[in-house]
Structures are given as structure tokens and as C-alpha cells.
Amino acid sequence: xxxxxxxxxxxxxxxxxxxxxxxxxxxxxxxxxxxxxxxxxxxxxxxxxxxxxxxxxxxxxxxxxxxxxxxxxxxxxxxxxxxxxxxxxxxxxxxxxxxxxxxxxxxxxxxxxxxxxxxxxxxxxxxxxxxxxxxxxxxxxxxxxxxxxxxxxxxxxxxxxxxxxxxxxxxxxxxxxxxxxxxxxxxxxxxxxxxxxxxxxxxxxxxxxxxxxxxxxxxxxxxxxxxxxxxxxxxxxxxxxxxxxxxxxxxxxxxxxxxxxxxxxxxxxxxxxxxxxxxxxxxxxxxxxxxxxxxxxxxxxxxxxxxxxxxxxxxxxxxxxxxxxxxxxxxxxxxxxxxxxxxxxxxxxxxxxxxxxxxxxxxxxxxxxxxxxxx
Amino acid sequence: xxxxxxxxxxxxxxxxxxxxxxxxxxxxxxxxxxxxxxxxxxxxxxxxxxxxxxxxxxxxxxxxxxxxxxxxxxxxxxxxxxxxxxxxxxxxxxxxxxxxxxxxxxxxxxxxxxxxxxxxxxxxxxxxxxxxxxxxxxxxxxxxxxxxxxxxxxxxxxxxxxxxxxxxxxxxxxxxxxxxxxxxxxxxxxxxxxxxxxxxxxxxxxxxxxxxxxxxxxxxxxxxxxxxxxxxxxxxxxxxxxxxxxxxxxxxxxxxxxxxxxxxxxxxxxxxxxxxxxxxxxxxxxxxxxxxxxxxxxxxxxxxxxxxxxxxxxxxxxxxxxxxxxxxxxxxxxxxxxxxxxxxxxxxxxxxxxxxxxxxxxxxxxxxxxxxxxx
Numbered sequence: 063x064x065x066x067x068x069x070x071x072x073x074x075x076x077x078x079x080x081x082x083x084x085x086x087x088x089x090x091x092x093x094x095x096x097x098x099x100x101x102x103x104x105x106x107x108x109x110x111x112x113x114x115x116x117x118x119x120x121x122x123x124x125x126x127x128x129x130x131x132x133x134x135x136x137x138x139x140x141x142x143x144x145x146x147x148x149x150x151x152x153x154x155x156x157x158x159x160x161x162x163x164x165x166x167x168x169x170x171x172x173x174x175x176x177x178x179x180x181x182x183x184x185x186x187x188x189x190x191x192x193x194x195x196x197x198x199x200x201x202x203x204x205x206x207x208x209x210x211x212x213x214x215x216x217x218x219x220x221x222x223x224x225x226x227x228x229x230x231x232x233x234x235x236x237x238x239x240x241x242x243x244x245x246x247x248x249x250x251x252x253x254x255x256x257x258x259x260x261x262x263x264x265x266x267x268x269x270x271x272x273x274x275x276x277x278x279x280x281x282x283x284x285x286x287x288x289x290x291x292x293x294x295x296x297x298x299x300x301x302x303x304x305x306x307x308x309x310x311x312x313x314x315x316x317x318x319x320x321x322x323x324x325x326x327x328x329x330x331x332x333x334x335x336x337x338x339x340x341x342x343x344x345x346x347x348x349x350x351x352x353x354x355x356x357x358x359x360x361x362x363x364x365x366x367x368x369x370x371x372x373x374x375x376x377x378x379x380x381x382x383x384x385x386x387x388x389x390x391x392x393x394x395x396x397x398x399x400x401x402x403x404x405x406x407x408x409x410x411x412x413x414x415x416x417x418x419x420x421x422x423x424x425x426x427x428x429x430x431x432x433x434x435x436x437x
Numbered sequence: 438x439x440x441x442x443x444x445x446x447x448x449x450x451x452x453x454x455x456x457x458x459x460x461x462x463x464x465x466x467x468x469x470x471x472x473x474x475x476x477x478x479x480x481x482x483x484x485x486x487x488x489x490x491x492x493x494x495x496x497x498x499x500x501x502x503x504x505x506x507x508x509x510x511x512x513x514x515x516x517x518x519x520x521x522x523x524x525x526x527x528x529x530x531x532x533x534x535x536x537x538x539x540x541x542x543x544x545x546x547x548x549x550x551x552x553x554x555x556x557x558x559x560x561x562x563x564x565x566x567x568x569x570x571x572x573x574x575x576x577x578x579x580x581x582x583x584x585x586x587x588x589x590x591x592x593x594x595x596x597x598x599x600x601x602x603x604x605x606x607x608x609x610x611x612x613x614x615x616x617x618x619x620x621x622x623x624x625x626x627x628x629x630x631x632x633x634x635x636x637x638x639x640x641x642x643x644x645x646x647x648x649x650x651x652x653x654x655x656x657x658x659x660x661x662x663x664x665x666x667x668x669x670x671x672x673x674x675x676x677x678x679x680x681x682x683x684x685x686x687x688x689x690x691x692x693x694x695x696x697x698x699x700x701x702x703x704x705x706x707x708x709x710x711x712x713x714x715x716x717x718x719x720x721x722x723x724x725x726x727x728x729x730x731x732x733x734x735x736x737x738x739x740x741x742x743x744x745x746x747x748x749x750x751x752x753x754x755x756x757x758x759x760x761x762x763x764x765x766x767x768x769x770x771x772x773x774x775x776x777x778x779x780x781x782x783x784x785x786x787x788x789x790x791x792x793x794x795x796x797x798x799x800x801x802x803x804x805x806x807x808x809x810x811x812x
Binding site for chain 2: 098254258264269272274294297298301309310313314315324325326327363
């Protein structure tokens with residue numbers, strides 16, 4: 063992975079084979095002012111692009127990642143064991159066709175994969191922000207990515223596409239800049255979390271915040287991290303990303319022991335699976351970033367925050383029938399609120415056994431829907 | 438609360454006002470042999486009784502408590518702030534009418550409320566069992582309560598009644614002793630957990646087992662306890678005990694802050710509520726008991742363990758339409774398996790907004806159903 067500052071650099075020549083991650087500094091001409099009024103004096107944003115920007119600059123598609131995603135949406139990094147997280151959707155001939163579109167994918171503000179976040183150095187002290195990193199709002203995620211688009215010289219987006227948190231960001235963006243996005247594709251998204259959604263999120267955060275190794279967010283200074291809490295948070299959240307049916311089909315009641323040989327420690331295959339999910343998450347995610355990226359979802363309420371905005375965007379919504387994290391009712395709420403404002407919006411519920419995580423997979427019809435929404 | 442050893446003592450004279458907790462030693466004539474083959478040389482069981490046993494000893498109803506319940510099912514302990522957990526169901530004129538029935542309620546083996554468990558002294562060492570307490574099976578819960586009935590001189594039960602884990606214990610009991618229980622009432626119970634049920638249980642246990650203060654189960658010797666893990670386990674489990682609808686109606690999106698004043702720490706009312714649930718649980722529950730009482734549910738598979746048993750018991754099953762921990766499908770599975778063996782069984786799904794915890798509450802029709810199942 064190479065990094066170049068400031069300059070967008072040439073787009074990759076239609077290839078999503080080996081991918082370059084780029085980084086831009088957004089605050090060369092002044093601080094970033096957040097929705098809370100807090101400011102960040104130095105903001106960098108890490109991003110990748112796939113495909114070529116037309117001379118008319120009218121074929122850009124912005125991809126917004128989900129909670130634990132990152133800018134690496136497609137193609138292969140040198141030496142990587144797996145491609146980008148939406149590689150099945152982005153590429154030559156795929157729904158986000160890189161022979162046609164210039165796809166931009168950027169890390170979220172507050173994350174831990176290149177864009178400024180709590181583990182980045184605070185220019186005021188030279189040390190990591192840690193707990194001094196300001197609380198974020200969905201609007202701030204958008205502000206940073208708007209800045210990236212400006213930096214890349216892209217005035218209008220052919221489309222913005224996102225799943226889960228990414229879809230929520232797309233909605234916020236379309237309401238923040240009602241003339242900038244021609245098409246918006248929101249997959250398994252929400253315009254307002256349920257109380258139960260917030261409850262799950264609250265327990266995940268409590269697991270981190272109350273881990274003795276959290277040290278009030280100064281864990282890096284103590285040379286530790288709240289691994290226990292972050293692992294448990296991830297294990298719990300993972301259950302909500304999949305369906306009961308898919309867990310049953312994948313693992314059933316298979317276990318290591320048999321008959322009357324039973325034990326308290328992990329024994330069932332589903333337990334080993336969740337342990338693996340939790341452990342591997344620790345290698346790639348930061349606890350403070352987890353707090354900062356989950357919390358804006360709890361507060362998200364864009365139709366209240368932007369009461370009179372009527373975006374020119376055409377919306378395409380997808381939900382999955384087995385998704386119990388953001389069930390179809392969430393998408394219908396978005397559809398109804400947009401339609402009530404006279405905005406063009408279509409919604410389709412896709413049959414899929416895999417729950418919320420279906421947005422990362424290929425249930426029949428899903429990718430074709432995204433393709434058609436992109437026009 | 439007074440404690441008397443060995444002797445059952447006189448039944449309370451029809452009153453469930455102030456309650457006496459009694460304790461019996463079950464292993465005066467030999468060790469208790471568990472399903473795993475492990476043995477316990479000294480087992481005490483704490484129990485309460487309400488109502489009077491008839492001279493014919495034919496009016497006993499055994500109440501089996503759920504995961505975090507205890508023997509104190511009804512009436513008031515001296516100075517208590519709340520009555521027993523099933524006080525709305527047990528008492529004079531109530532569904533479990535103490536003017537008619539002699540109700541027995543006993544703590545589970547492995548628990549932390551008087552019956553022998555991991556925090557009880559190991560006769561071999563004089564210290565608490567801690568991690569040396571043997572892994573339990575649903576059958577062991579029954580074995581201990583069978584012993585209590587023998588000790589009380591009760592040959593047949595008019596009925597056994599239980600909710601959630603308690604209902605599972607009743608089912609195991611009816612299959613273990615097919616001629617001893619005339620009527621069984623199983624409320625919001627299961628005969629086999631789903632993979633998703635096991636997954637939630639696994640994360641709760643992981644939160645405890647991997648808390649640095651767990652110390653391999655020897656936390657008492659270290660003068661600490663895995664408070665963080667136990668609290669998170671309880672907070673998470675609590676979400677599964679209630680319905681999304683009831684959380685939404687009770688707490689909505691109410692929060693301490695308003696407008697753009699947002700924070701990472703607890704803010705929404707539902708967060709404070711879960712925090713309270715977690716904190717107050719620490720005052721009354723032990724982490725090792727939590728492990729020992731949850732695990733037998735994961736392994737529970739009584740129709741496989743007792744393949745040819747046809748109990749003479751008449752079964753009454755109740756499930757609640759908003760219960761997503763043990764949805765109606767669990768009760769239907771029990772009904773169908775029993776019916777296939779020619780056992781008399783009835784099932785009713787009760788409409789209730791409160792999810793799994795409905796078994797502790799009074800949704801319309803529920804208590805009348807229990808009353809009618811009791812004949």
C-alpha cells in the first residue's frame with residue numbers, strides 16, 4: 063500500500079487488480095468544523111478509486127462503507143488474502159462497472175484505517191487524540207467526504223451507494239447537498255434506529271467503556287487496549303448481522319464433545335465461530351473508533367435535521383427479508399418520508415437467508431437491482 | 438429469613454405474607470451422582486412453601502424458577518422491597534391458589550441463593566468449589582428437586598409449573614419420572630435451543646470467562662469478581678428477554694441531552710435502564726452460577742435423551758406472541774413431540790407486548806390459562 067498526500071494521482075487504468083490507497087489532506091485552508099461546533103485542525107482522508115474519471119467528470123460513484131468497513135472496497139492489495147469488502151459488486155462488468163464508472167471509496171472520519179480518527183496525532187499535543195477526539199455526527203462523515211470530492215474536482219456524483227451505516231451516510235449526504243447526487247442507492251439502511259437497535263449498540267459500547275483496560279480512553283498511553291470489551295462487543299454485534307436461519311444452517315448444534323461429555327467452555331461450533339469473529343476483529347479495529355462510528359447511528363434522524371429539503375436525487379432502496387437489524391420497515395420509513403416530499407424513490411425487498419450481512423453477499427436479484435438503480 | 442436444616446417444618450398457615458425459607462440436606466445417605474458421573478458429597482437445597490399440604494399429600498404443586506430466579510417465588514420476606522418473583526401467580530385465590538395447593542419452590546443446584554453451588558464450600562477442601570464445581574445437566578436440576586420431594590414425603594405432584602428454564606426443567610422432570618407429575622405447565626419454554634439462542638448464551642459466558650477478574654474461576658480467592666463481564670452478560674441477555682415493541686414504548690428515543698449536544702457515554706433512557714439492569718444484577722448473582730445455570734440449556738435435548746418415555750402427565754403449554762427468545766415455535770415443537778408419543782398436551786399462544794418476560798407478568802388470559810391447566 064502506497065500513500066500519496068494531497069494529489070489525487072492518476073486513476074487506475076480500468077483495473078481493480080492491485081489497488082493503491084491514496085490519502086488527501088482536507089484542511090489546508092482552514093480547520094474542519096464539526097456539527098457539534100468542535101474543530102479539527104488537520105484532517106486527512108484515505109481513499110481508493112477504481113476505474114477512470116471521464117473528461118466531463120460525470121461518471122463518479124461514491125461508495126460509503128459500513129461500520130467496520132474501510133476504503134478498500136474492491137480489488138486486491140499486494141499480498142492480501144482477500145479482496146476489498148465489496149469486490150463482488152465493484153469491477154469490470156459488475157454492478158458498479160469500473161469500465162463505466164469512476165468509483166471512489168473513502169474511510170470514515172473517526173475510523174482507524176487511514177482517515178483521521180482518535181488514534182491519529184492531535185496537532186496540539188503531538189500525541190494521539192484518544193479520549194479527546196470529539197464526538198461525531200453523521201453529518202461530519204459527510205462533510206469530510208464532501209471535502210474529498212471537492213479536492214478531486216468532482217462537482218456532481220452520478221451516484222452514491224452504501225450499505226448499512228454507509229446507506230445512512232448516503233441519505234444524510236443527499237439531504238445535505240440536495241443537488242449534488244444524481245442517484246442514491248441505500249442498501250439495508252435506516253433513517254432512525256429503533257430503541258432495540260440503540261440497546262444493542264449501548265451494550266457493545268458499555269463492554270468497551272467499562273473494560274478496565276479502557277483507562278478512560280487513554281489505553282494507548284498505558285500500552286494496552288480494551289481487547290476484552292471490544293471482542294465481546296463484536297461477538298454480540300455479529301449475531302445481529304446474521305439471521306437465525308443462517309446460523310442454524312451453518313452450524314446447527316455441531317459441537318466438539320458428544321453425549322454426556324459437556325463443558326462450560328466453548329464447545330459448539332457457533333461458539334468457536336463467534337470467538338474467531340471477535341479475535342480477528344481485534345487485529346483490525348480500534349476501540350475508540352468503534353465508539354465514534356457507532357454512536358452517530360443512535361442519534362441519526364435526518365428527516366428531522368433537514369425538515370424542508372427536497373433532494374433532486376433519485377433513490378433506490380434495497381432491504382432483505384431476513385435482516386432483523388434493519389428490517390424492511392426501516393427502508394419503508396425512508397421510502398415514505400422521501401415520497402411525502404415528492405422525491406423519486408423505489409424500494410425492493412430482496413429474499414435472502416443471510417440477514418443484515420446480505421448487503422455484502424449476492425442473494426439473487428440484488429446486484430441486478432443495484433445495476434438498474436445506477437441507470 | 439430463617440433457616441432450618443433437614444426438617445421440612447410446619448407449612449405456613451395459608452399465608453404468603455411473611456415467608457420462611459427452609460433448607461434441607463439431601464445427601465445424608467450418600468453422595469449425589471450427577472449425569473456426568475461426577476459426585477457431590479454434600480448437597481443442600483433451599484426452598485420455600487406456600488399453603489398447606491393435605492393429609493393425603495395430593496395437592497402439591499412444584500414451581501421451577503428461571504435462570505436468575507430463586508426459591509422466593511411468592512410473598513414477602515421481612516423487610517423486603519418487593520415480593521417473590523411469581524407473587525402475581527401464587528397466593529390465596531390466585532392461579533396457583535395457596536388455599537387449595539401446597540406450593541413448593543426450590544433453588545436450583547449450581548445457583549447462588551441457598552442451594553449448593555460453586556460458591557458453596559467443597560467438603561474436600563473447606564473452601565468454595567469455585568471452578569472445581571462440576572458442569573451440570575438439566576437432569577441434575579431435576580435430581581436435586583426430586584430428592585427434595587422425597588424428603589418432604591410427597592410421592593406425586595398435582596402439578597409442576599415453570600417458566601423459561603423452569604419450564605425446561607419441568608419437561609425434563611416429566612420425562613425422568615413419567616408417573617410422578619399429574620399436570621405440567623410450561624410457560625415460554627423450549628425443548629431445544631436454536632443456534633442463535635446458543636450464540637447469545639455463548640457471548641454472555643465469554644464476557645464472564647474472559648474478564649481478567651475471572652481468574653480461571655478463582656476470583657473469590659483473589660478478592661474480586663468478574664463484575665464487568667457479568668454486567669455486560671446481563672445487559673445483553675436482558676435485551677433478549679423483552680420485545681422491541683416494549684422497549685420502544687417504554688423508552689422511545691428519550692435522552693438526557695437534546696439537539697446537537699451528543700455524547701459517547703450513556704445518554705438515551707434505554708441505556709440508563711440497561712445499566713441499571715446490569716448493576717443491580719451484580720448484587721444478587723454470582724458469575725460461576727451464571728455459567729452453570731445457562732450451560733445446561735444449550736445442551737438440553739430431552740426428547741433425544743428420553744426416546745421411549747411416555748409420561749402420564751397432562752401438559753399445558755403457553756407461549757407469547759412477542760417472545761423472540763423462545764418464540765411460539767419452541768412450544769409447538771414440544772407439543773408436537775409429546776403428541777406424537779400420545780401424551781395429552783394443549784398449547785395456547787397468548788398475545789402480549791412484553792416478549793419473553795411476559796411469563797412474569799399478567800397479559801390478558803395468561804393466568805386464567807394456568808389456572809385451567811391446573812384443573
